[in-house]
Amino acid sequence: MAKLPNMLSLWNLLVLSLALNVSLILRMVSESQERYIGSSCFKKQGDGHVFHEGSLTISSSLSSNFANSSRANHPQGNGRVINLDHGDPTVYETFWRQMGDKTTITIPGWQSMSYFSDASNICWFLEPELAKELVRLHNVVGNAVTDGRHIVVGTGSSQLFLAALYALSPPDAAEPISVVSAAPYYSSYPSMTDYQKSGLYKWAGDADSFEKEGPYIELVTSPNNPDGYVRRSVVNRSQGLLVHDLAYYWPQYTPISSPADHELTLFTVSKSTGHAGMRIGWALVKDQEVAKKMTKFIELNTIGVSKDSQLRAAKVLRAVSDSCVQERRFQGEESFFKFSYNIMSQRWKQLRATVERSGMFSLPRFSPAFCTFFTQILEPQPGDPVFLQLSCG
Amino acid sequence: MAKLPNMLSLWNLLVLSLALNVSLILRMVSESQERYIGSSCFKKQGDGHVFHEGSLTISSSLSSNFANSSRANHPQGNGRVINLDHGDPTVYETFWRQMGDKTTITIPGWQSMSYFSDASNICWFLEPELAKELVRLHNVVGNAVTDGRHIVVGTGSSQLFLAALYALSPPDAAEPISVVSAAPYYSSYPSMTDYQKSGLYKWAGDADSFEKEGPYIELVTSPNNPDGYVRRSVVNRSQGLLVHDLAYYWPQYTPISSPADHELTLFTVSKSTGHAGMRIGWALVKDQEVAKKMTKFIELNTIGVSKDSQLRAAKVLRAVSDSCVQERRFQGEESFFKFSYNIMSQRWKQLRATVERSGMFSLPRFSPAFCTFFTQILEPQPGDPVFLQLSCG
Numbered sequence: 001m002a003k004l005p006n007m008l009s010l011w012n013l014l015v016l017s018l019a020l021n022v023s024l025i026l027r028m029v030s031e032s033q034e035r036y037i038g039s040s041c042f043k044k045q046g047d048g049h050v051f052h053e054g055s056l057t058i059s060s061s062l063s064s065n066f067a068n069s070s071r072a073n074h075p076q077g078n079g080r081v082i083n084l085d086h087g088d089p090t091v092y093e094t095f096w097r098q099m100g101d102k103t104t105i106t107i108p109g110w111q112s113m114s115y116f117s118d119a120s121n122i123c124w125f126l127e128p129e130l131a132k133e134l135v136r137l138h139n140v141v142g143n144a145v146t147d148g149r150h151i152v153v154g155t156g157s158s159q160l161f162l163a164a165l166y167a168l169s170p171p172d173a174a175e176p177i178s179v180v181s182a183a184p185y186y187s188s189y190p191s192m193t194d195y196q197k198s199g200l201y202k203w204a205g206d207a208d209s210f211e212k213e214g215p216y217i218e219l220v221t222s223p224n225n226p227d228g229y230v231r232r233s234v235v236n237r238s239q240g241l242l243v244h245d246l247a248y249y250w251p252q253y254t255p256i257s258s259p260a261d262h263e264l265t266l267f268t269v270s271k272s273t274g275h276a277g278m279r280i281g282w283a284l285v286k287d288q289e290v291a292k293k294m295t296k297f298i299e300l301n302t303i304g305v306s307k308d309s310q311l312r313a314a315k316v317l318r319a320v321s322d323s324c325v326q327e328r329r330f331q332g333e334e335s336f337f338k339f340s341y342n343i344m345s346q347r348w349k350q351l352r353a354t355v356e357r358s359g360m361f362s363l364p365r366f367s368p369a370f371c372t373f374f375t376q377i378l379e380p381q382p383g384d385p386v387f388l389q390l391s392c393g
Numbered sequence: 394m395a396k397l398p399n400m401l402s403l404w405n406l407l408v409l410s411l412a413l414n415v416s417l418i419l420r421m422v423s424e425s426q427e428r429y430i431g432s433s434c435f436k437k438q439g440d441g442h443v444f445h446e447g448s449l450t451i452s453s454s455l456s457s458n459f460a461n462s463s464r465a466n467h468p469q470g471n472g473r474v475i476n477l478d479h480g481d482p483t484v485y486e487t488f489w490r491q492m493g494d495k496t497t498i499t500i501p502g503w504q505s506m507s508y509f510s511d512a513s514n515i516c517w518f519l520e521p522e523l524a525k526e527l528v529r530l531h532n533v534v535g536n537a538v539t540d541g542r543h544i545v546v547g548t549g550s551s552q553l554f555l556a557a558l559y560a561l562s563p564p565d566a567a568e569p570i571s572v573v574s575a576a577p578y579y580s581s582y583p584s585m586t587d588y589q590k591s592g593l594y595k596w597a598g599d600a601d602s603f604e605k606e607g608p609y610i611e612l613v614t615s616p617n618n619p620d621g622y623v624r625r626s627v628v629n630r631s632q633g634l635l636v637h638d639l640a641y642y643w644p645q646y647t648p649i650s651s652p653a654d655h656e657l658t659l660f661t662v663s664k665s666t667g668h669a670g671m672r673i674g675w676a677l678v679k680d681q682e683v684a685k686k687m688t689k690f691i692e693l694n695t696i697g698v699s700k701d702s703q704l705r706a707a708k709v710l711r712a713v714s715d716s717c718v719q720e721r722r723f724q725g726e727e728s729f730f731k732f733s734y735n736i737m738s739q740r741w742k743q744l745r746a747t748v749e750r751s752g753m754f755s756l757p758r759f760s761p762a763f764c765t766f767f768t769q770i771l772e773p774q775p776g777d778p779v780f781l782q783l784s785c786g
Binding site: 088089090092093096097099101102103104105106107108109110112113114115116117154155156158159162166188191192195196197198199200270274275276277278279280297300301302303304305306307308309312315316319 | 485486489490492494495497499500501502505506510547548549552555559581584588590591592663667668669670671672673690694696697698699701702705708709
């Protein structure tokens with residue numbers, strides 16, 4: 001844990017720098033009426049006033065949470081607050097509007113009433129249609145091996161993160177297993193791990209300075225949230241169990257190098273297609289017993305996952321795969337990933353220009369790499385800083 | 394815990410008795426082609442063969458779980474198994490089919506993308522439309538006070554049960570708070586409470602024999618699952634915190650005596666309308682701080698609740714309320730509760746007739762009481778034994 005305070009200070013500084021830049025961007029927006037920035041973010045939360053120029057209070061605390069920060073945006077709240085605690089990926093709404101009825105789902109009142117989706121599957125609450133589309137999408141994008149994997153669906157990848165901790169923890173150990181991740185890590189990992197004070201697992205901080213003997217769980221987030229860098233495990237000891245959180249391993253954020261081939265990998269529609277409100281995530285799990293235990297966790301936690309959202313996710317993912325296939329066939333068409341890549345690219349350009357103009361801060365540069373999906377060398381353009389910025393548009 | 398083994402034996406006996414009777418019912422069904430029994434239950438899980446006459450293995454273990462029992466029903470499974478571990482309330486599907494398009498929901502691909510539903514609400518992920526329909530339904534049915542209550546939505550009431558334990562537990566106590574319920578209790582309560590080995594709360598068994606000093610949480614399930622009796626808290630000590638699980642406090646199962654007026658009450662659409670696949674539950678919470686902590690739990694657990702299912706639930710609940718209002722206005726119309734009451738009534742008659750014919754077992758009798766919803770004296774007809782039976786039809 002020795003490094004943590006330093007890393008947090010650095011991260012706080014980065015957030016502060018982004019905060020300051022956001023106010024500059026807001027000026028740019030109001031002056032030039034740019035089309036993209038903040039076109040849709042948080043529009044349901046306020047009446048617009050909170051984002052206008054004026055006396056702004058900037059909330060950059062890492063310990064603030066969804067509820068606090070959302071309430072801070074309410075028009076009746078005290079002061080005007082820009083929330084930099086988290087993003088909301090409504091940026092892709094434009095694409096889905098353009099798709100018209102193609103991804104509209106209609107569910108009659110008598111459908112999907114049962115608890116069960118597929119009793120022959122280890123994950124008995126996984127809709128077969130969703131399972132099919134997940135395998136197809138990973139094959140089309142080339143970002144994950146699905147052969148020999150069990151799919152476990154979750155209420156967002158948060159639930160699957162907790163299910164993974166439960167499944168990987170030794171059930172009868174004398175003390176909880178250590179959970180680590182290299183700093184800077186996703187700010188919710190410590191609280192998600194420890195809020196139940198579980199006797200099975202316990203947050204143990206920065207993986208880089210983890211020196212305890214014995215079994216441990218290492219969370220590898222790649223591209224990393226918050227800093228966007230591609231990552232590998234850092235502890236590398238024999239008793240390590242790895243959870244790969246690949247929420248951002250999609251072509252709009254980072255060059256796809258090869259299909260991810262890990263023991264336990266997490267994905268979510270929130271970041272891939274932008275449908276955060278669906279709360280649908282999935283895990284690709286090699287070990288059958290781990291998949292069973294994760295399923296058991298979700299059974300005890302929520303007795304399955306919304307069928308309505310699973311069916312809707314299946315339809316949306318099918319449209320994403322179709323758009324990729326059509327783009328390859330008819331070069332004029334624009335796939336979902338081309339669209340979202342272009343948006344990310346435009347926003348990074350604007351962010352870099354603004355930061356440069358300020359002369360006070362700098363943004364990291366990411367090494368370009370060959371992307372097997374776009375079949376060209378491209379620069380990474382991480383999602384989170386851009387989402388943060390967008391939440392203030 | 395002294396009474397527990399006895400109570401479990403009794404309950405095992407009851408399950409066994411139901412199991413034997415089910416095989417008799419199956420004979421009745423195949424001989425007389427009865428219309429109702431098992432018309433829809435588990436139809437997605439097998440090919441029908443498992444339920445035909447022949448050599449049947451009856452699984453009556455209380456410790457079996459959803460996954461095991463569902464796999465046991467798979468046509469490729471070994472032997473023929475009747476699952477008596479749990480029910481699946483697809484029994485109401487007929488009603489929702491009759492409603493035609495009235496409860497069909499259409500969601501365009503670009504809708505409900507944000508994490509947020511209502512940032513002005515403590516429960517920031519609660520869809521305002523659902524909140525409105527929940528209040529209306531409780532007012533129409535008269536089964537719960539909603540004035541002065543915060544609504545917290547959950548991924549089924551299971552998640553809200555866990556959220557309630559989290560919210561009510563002292564965060565810094567020297568030892569976990571005891572969680573008790575009078576036996577026989579819902580068979581999942583112990584495992585749901587203890588599977589994370591939380592340092593905040595711990596299962597402490599039968600409330601009737603609970604004698605430990607200090608704070609405790611008592612779960613009051615009324616009508617009770619599994620035995621159907623109306624219940625009140627039994628410990629009644631000053632440091633007790635109560636969670637009322639009123640999943641079955643609806644007119645088709647039990648006479649509504651008065652609007653429930655408790656500190657923390659749980660409901661679910663699974664049992665009220667039969668839409669188990671939606672995974673939507675809700676809590677009515679008097680204390681604002683408790684509502685905040687429950688919301689925080691769900692934020693850390695799943696970052697909210699499927700918007701799609703919330704919107705669908707709102708539409709279904711609106712139809713339920715509408716059907717009640719129309720029935721009162723035009724006496725010929727049949728409300729959802731009249732329909733479901735009649736199905737329950739018919740199934741209890743069949744169950745009682747079969748058990749009587751066996752001469753070996755008996756079913757409990759429930760005292761009739763005045764129902765403020767139907768404005769007449771009616772006999773309770775608990776849901777769970779009937780759902781159990783139905784899962785074998």
